[in-house]
Amino acid sequence: MKKVAILGATGSVGRSTLDLIAAAPDRFQITALTAASNVEQLAADARRFGADLAVIADESLLPELTAALAGSDVRGAAGSEGLAEAAAGDADLVMAAIVGCAGLEPVMAAVQAGKTVALANKEALVTAGDLMIQASRRSGATLLPVDSEHNAIFQCLAGQDCQQVARLVLTASGGPFRSFSTAEMAQVSPEQAVAHPNWSMGAKISVDSATMMNKGLELIEAHHLFGLPSERIDIMVHPQSVVHSLVEYEDGSVLAQLGPSDMRVPIAHTLAWPERMSTNVERLDLLQVATLTFEAPDEQRFPALRLARRALEEGGAAPVVLNAANEVAVAAFLKGRIHFPDIAALVGRALDDMAEPAPMTIEDVLQLDARARDVAQQAILERA
Numbered sequence: 484m485k486k487v488a489i490l491g492a493t494g495s496v497g498r499s500t501l502d503l504i505a506a507a508p509d510r511f512q513i514t515a516l517t518a519a520s521n522v523e524q525l526a527a528d529a530r531r532f533g534a535d536l537a538v539i540a541d542e543s544l545l546p547e548l549t550a551a552l553a554g555s556d557v558r559g560a561a562g563s564e565g566l567a568e569a570a571a572g573d574a575d576l577v578m579a580a581i582v583g584c585a586g587l588e589p590v591m592a593a594v595q596a597g598k599t600v601a602l603a604n605k606e607a608l609v610t611a612g613d614l615m616i617q618a619s620r621r622s623g624a625t626l627l628p629v630d631s632e633h634n635a636i637f638q639c640l641a642g643q644d645c646q647q648v649a650r651l652v653l654t655a656s657g658g659p660f661r662s663f664s665t666a667e668m669a670q671v672s673p674e675q676a677v678a679h680p681n682w683s684m685g686a687k688i689s690v691d692s693a694t695m696m697n698k699g700l701e702l703i704e705a706h707h708l709f710g711l712p713s714e715r716i717d718i719m720v721h722p723q724s725v726v727h728s729l730v731e732y733e734d735g736s737v738l739a740q741l742g743p744s745d746m747r748v749p750i751a752h753t754l755a756w757p758e759r760m761s762t763n764v765e766r767l768d769l770l771q772v773a774t775l776t777f778e779a780p781d782e783q784r785f786p787a788l789r790l791a792r793r794a795l796e797e798g799g800a801a802p803v804v805l806n807a808a809n810e811v812a813v814a815a816f817l818k819g820r821i822h823f824p825d826i827a828a829l830v831g832r833a834l835d836d837m838a839e840p841a842p843m844t845i846e847d848v849l850q851l852d853a854r855a856r857d858v859a860q861q862a863i864l865e866r867a
């Protein structure tokens with residue numbers, strides 16, 4: 484039995500993970516589940532899966548969680564200490580599926596405890612990639628990529644390091660506005676932005692896919708996971724989302740991983756790693772897909788791609804600023820406070836305005852993240 488803790492158990496990746504575990508009760512045992520505020524779902528799943536620990540990030544909701552767990556063997560906890568306990572407890576594998584920089588401290592707690600970490604929370608790696616890779620070397624932690632693109636590359640590398648790799652190619656669906664003009668994108672609603680053509684995901688990553696900031700964050704994530712510089716990581720738009728990414732070796736061979744657009748496939752790969760597990764996902768039918776197309780990304784219509792590459796190449800504080808401003812801007816867009824093109828504009832302005840020293844510790848990252856959020860919030864107020 485592999486013991487599994489799920490950080491962000493009530494979200495899209497968290498629920499897909501539980502779905503797979505429910506179908507393989509003889510292989511996995513849940514130790515801990517966490518959520519931000521969804522007490523009802525958290526308590527129900529903690530009872531159903533017999534977790535030892537259920538953690539709610541919002542400390543004011545602990546009494547509600549305790550009441551919801553009454554009569555069960557599940558212990559309730561709250562706040563950052565509770566999240567760290569879930570991450571560093573007795574799980575063999577930690578599924579890191581909190582959204583945003585909020586996941587950074589719990590992910591680091593798991594890494595410092597030497598866990599095998601299935602990493603969906605890309606923002607943790609974007610904001611503190613160097614620190615996390617260094618910490619994992621010290622503790623012996625293993626990072627398994629859950630993002631479908633990075634999971635595809637991980638599978639294509641098959642245990643080899645990147646010395647013989649010429650370049651990595653991240654594929655991108657192009658999102659719901661792939662063929663929209665700049666003028667059309669100025670009019671889009673949050674509802675249109677979260678309606679992804681191929682993938683079912685949480686609201687924040689869906690908007691990131693629509694701006695293509697998601698691919699920008701994935702570029703930075705790939706740099707940290709696989710240790711290659713910006714110029715050896717390309718992005719290619721592939722609207723069918725069948726080829727999940729590619730590795731081109733120095734001899735000219737190109738390896739790709741294909742599969743259905745269902746996050747349960749890469750999640751299952753990380754859950755069972757280094758073995759495989761069966762899933763009941765719909766199989767890829769290439770005869771039905773028939774045509775696979777590829778196109779170059781358009782950085783004029785999707786400036787977030789350019790901003791993310793700039794942040795990666797600048798390094799230091801830039802990726803933290805990029806991520807924080809993006810989180811603030813996406814939340815404002817979802818609330819109808821700004822227009823869609825304002826997201827990238829706000830991120831660009833934060834990058835231009837903030838010349839900060841490189842963060843050396845997680846505390847530095849969190850302080851910089853808070854300052855960048857303030858700058859972005861202020862810019863939104865000025866626009867109103």
Ligand SMILES: NC(=O)c1ccc[n+]([C@@H]2O[C@H](COP(=O)([O-])OP(=O)(O)OC[C@H]3O[C@@H](n4cnc5c(N)ncnc54)[C@H](OP(=O)(O)O)[C@@H]3O)[C@@H](O)[C@H]2O)c1
Pocket residue numbers: 490491492493494495496497517518519520521522540579580581582583585586603604605606629630631682683684685686687688746
């Ligand atoms: N969804 C996908 O298909 C997909 C694919 C690849 C990568 N990812 C990455 O995986 C991560 C999760 O994405 P998602 O789509 O699953 O997100 P989601 O559906 O929005 O779920 C987010 C989870 O994190 C919890 N959470 C939110 N804010 C928190 C906070 N401040 N402190 C502690 N917990 C918090 C939420 O709890 P509540 O429910 O209580 O709010 C929920 O459990 C993201 O980093 C995303 O980029 C997702």
